[in-house]
Amino acid sequence: MHCRNCHTRLSAYLDGELPEREMRDMERHLDGCASCRERLAGLEALDAPLASLSIPEMPGDLGYRIMARASREYFDTPKKGGFRVIARRWLGSTATASALAAGLLLGGLLGWNSHGNPVSERTMMQTEKTVFASLSAAPGGSIEAAVLAGFSDGGRL
């Protein structure tokens, strides 16, 4: 192994995050190379200064403020595009989502939103499709796939 290759792997070596074989290659090289050992020691020596970094104390009312904002922006706000909310807006609070779906299937229902404007059947179908698609979205096996599946809706969290 050349010193240059060793340098690029030192950090991962320090963390024990290289594949086993590369770990062994690194050990062999470090055994015989004082300059790379010194470089490694330089990285190890970062532990102490990094541990000395202090942070401001967390404001005591931070949790309270988060909850207040959550109420304002989430809990007390109707969910945009939420199936039940839309159904309620269009049909009144007694109508169920399934009644709406049945109406859509029969094709005989023209929706009206709370401002009295007609809502096209196409819009309603699209909304329904989105809602069901998001319900059935299934992630792959890995954490990465699962997390990314979680974020694929418009790409923003």
Place this chain on the structure above:
Amino acid sequence: MPDRSRSQLPDEVLLEASGNGDRQAFGELVRRHQSWAWGVACRFLGSGNDAEDIVQAAFIRLLGASGRYRRTARFKTFFHVIISRLCLDHAKRKKTEQADDYPELADSSPGQEEALIMNQNAARVRRALDALPPRPRMAVVLRYYEGLGYDEMAVVLETSRKGVERLLSRGREALRDKLGSR
């Protein structure tokens, strides 16, 4: 959901309940996770004021994304993704603002933050961290203060294991040069 049971439920279940409008479930998540979230934001940003905005925004986004959460992902990984994205976006915005409007501001606004830093040594570390580009800086924060492994860091930083290796290596080399160890 009965009150007492919430404190015993796993994060993943609480998140789903929160998304369904259960305020107390959300309150329990806030109670459990605000402190480390604060730590990540402060260590990355170096300022309590900015950190508070980020932590608040992160919890709100968490709620907004709760419907898209799948239990196959660890809650903490999920939340780390949210916080680090917000931090990185913030750093990008700040850099643009500074480049556009306040070219002098980059290194000269210690004031309040400086008062919060315990000693000169810590201030040196702070400056060294601030001098890192955002992604290597976040890699250092996640590794040193959150103790994440490379696989989880790869998810959080939206890169590969190799990418994590490079980011951390770059961050450490720069820190070593700045902090003058060896």
